[in-house]
Amino acid sequence: MSQVAWIAADWGTSNLRVWGLGANGKVIETARSDQGMGKLTPDQYEGVLNGLVAGWTDGPTDVLICGMAGAKQGWKEAPYLSVPCAPAGADAVSVQTSGALNVRILPGLCQIDPPDVMRGEETQIAGFLASRPDFAGTICLPGTHSKWVQIADGQVRSFRTKMTGELFNLLSEQSVLRHGMSDDWDDGAFTDGLKQSHDALNALFTVRSTGLLDPSKAAGARSYLSGLLIGAELQGVDTAVPVVLIGDGKLSALYATVLEQFGATSEIVDGEGLVLEGLKAAYAELKG
Amino acid sequence: MSQVAWIAADWGTSNLRVWGLGANGKVIETARSDQGMGKLTPDQYEGVLNGLVAGWTDGPTDVLICGMAGAKQGWKEAPYLSVPCAPAGADAVSVQTSGALNVRILPGLCQIDPPDVMRGEETQIAGFLASRPDFAGTICLPGTHSKWVQIADGQVRSFRTKMTGELFNLLSEQSVLRHGMSDDWDDGAFTDGLKQSHDALNALFTVRSTGLLDPSKAAGARSYLSGLLIGAELQGVDTAVPVVLIGDGKLSALYATVLEQFGATSEIVDGEGLVLEGLKAAYAELKG
Known part of the structure; x- marks a missing residue:
């Protein structure tokens, strides 16, 4: 052995x-x-x-x-x-x-x-930069706590954490908005949510009232809420620089679609394996 | 009897x-x-x-x-x-x-x-209008689901529901932000939250990271979150018309303070008793 x-x-x-x-x-x-x-x-x-x-x-x-x-x-x-x-x-x-x-x-x-922290994502980023050392632009790791990271000269220049995933889970499972939500995905409702996402906090209750006033729309509430929150996360994204999405394929694909609607081009990189690449790069650095 | x-x-x-x-x-x-x-x-x-x-x-x-x-x-x-x-x-x-x-x-x-509903608050509003039939302006009923109601000519012209109270409870009790929160009130932290409230959704995670980076600020996290969310609710309030706050004295007083900082004058009306006045007014109308 x-x-x-x-x-x-x-x-x-x-x-x-x-x-x-x-x-x-x-x-x-x-x-x-x-x-x-x-x-x-x-x-x-x-x-x-x-x-x-x-x-x-x-x-x-x-x-x-x-x-x-x-x-x-x-x-x-x-x-x-x-x-x-x-x-x-x-x-x-x-x-x-x-x-x-x-x-x-x-x-x-x-x-x-603004005050912010990350632990673990930096190693995925290091793994990405190991094969793309000249990348400059934005890396987004969508998820429970999405990270938006500005990269230049092989460095993390700045970053922001958005609680989109956790907020979506709390609101869709534990708030008044959970009533009548279906698990089915509804593209139209997601797009409707995106359209209101510039004022997402104030529009949250419409997730509920839309379904109360028009029961045919109740089933789309979950997708609508997703559109509201992801759209809010992407407000003000810098469309002048390339965006790399690292993470779970399905969620990254959804973010890519929205980014395109916001006028930004993005590239999806599979997150699986990047942590190990980052640990290897860090180990080489420590030994060097 | x-x-x-x-x-x-x-x-x-x-x-x-x-x-x-x-x-x-x-x-x-x-x-x-x-x-x-x-x-x-x-x-x-x-x-x-x-x-x-x-x-x-x-x-x-x-x-x-x-x-x-x-x-x-x-x-x-x-x-x-x-x-x-x-x-x-x-x-x-x-x-x-x-x-x-x-x-x-x-x-x-x-x-x-935009789609919205209320059930119960309209009777409190009717109770208020019973003694103030000529009121024109905004009525706010702060709470779990705050209502913002535009009144003119004895009518509800339009309204919006904001989920501020429910969101505050979910985030302060069940999200990652709950860690290290104290029950003490901190005026300075509340004001800090207000200052970031124009971008409240994106600033939510700073409630956590502020305390991680400076443990002396962890105790103020609850007040800071309150400032973020109430400030977000009050973005864009119409400061040109009078605002009447109906509800619980302590919460109304907090809203009144923030409204003043946003340049709006407000008047607090005790909500206790208004429902009964509204039911009386409605009953007189039905019998009339």
Whole structure:
């Protein structure tokens, strides 16, 4: 059995992925677990990691981790790097362990004004820039907390977090707007929502009243709400620079359609694998 | 014991208030219950009402109801009146009962474009207009679903519902923003929120990141969020017309302060009692 040269880990709030890499950079071993940061106290991380990589190594081995394991409430805090800066590779924090694993955690990024933070996405961005070092423009990672990131000269220049996904889940599942919503998708209702999205907060209740006044439109409420919130997120997008969408294919495709309507051209990049590329780039930087 | 001449009821989603009125309009009896619309099927309303007013009357008696009892999922649907129209008194819907109560339910109001609805607030507005028939301007009823109502010539000309209160509750109790929030009020943080409220949706995540980057500001997160959302609600308020705030004293006072900062003068009217005044006005109209 081939021994891994080093170990990469993406340790998020809910889940954990680990890769064992050979000296040539190839993935030899992989493992995943649901022991995310949200379920662990600091003294439990080492045991979880040892359990996942048991048998991968027979001596001292480097481990490089990104994500919420480096949050204040994680394994050990890796203080945020302040933008503008390169997205990954600097100021990894060493963690004391009792075994042969030499663990380091990558910091997230912060911005002072307007105040903002990210942890984990910076490593995906580093993975993207590893193959596109000259990219300049906007990277958007749509999701629960969408990130909009301005890139130039290999650096994150600035970024904003939008709570679109979390707001959509709260409103569609727990607010008065949930009544009568169907799970079916309705393109027309989504477009109607987009049209009102310049004033989305004030238009939220129309999701409900539209269906009350015209029951034939109740089924489209979910798509309408989605249009309102995604449209609001995209207000003011800079259409003069290229936009790269990183993430889940279906959501990225929806964002791409809206961006086109807003006059911006975008390119979709599959997010799967970018974290590992980012960890590899950061590890090379740390070793260099 | 004096018998009541007629019965007024405010039957909301969560609660129910009933008044027994003498021929001179004075309140002789009162009762309240938590058997709101949300807990009842249509066949249960009559029993609840009979239980509350038992002994108040000894013959056929008019009952006039406002609120959610007239919703589609209530006792009997009282279809919305479309604005512009007077806020109450027209098109009450009769309900078949098995006893001596002659029950009618007042309709709510609707607006076709932008789509909007209200049920119950129109009766408070009618109560206000009963003593201020010449009022022209804006009435705001702040709350879970704030109503902004344009009044002229004794009519509701148009209105908008803003989900400010529900959004505040969802975000402060169930979103990622709840972390580290204190219950203490912080005037400075509220003002900071107001300053960002022109772009409230995009600024929501700063509620969280501000506290992460400067723990001394974490305690103010709740007030900051309140400033963001109330400020967003008040964007574009018409400062050229008088604003009357109807509702809970503390919330109304907060809105009055913000309206002043936005250049609008407002007057606070205690909402307690206005529903009954509105029911009286509507009853006089129906009998007239």
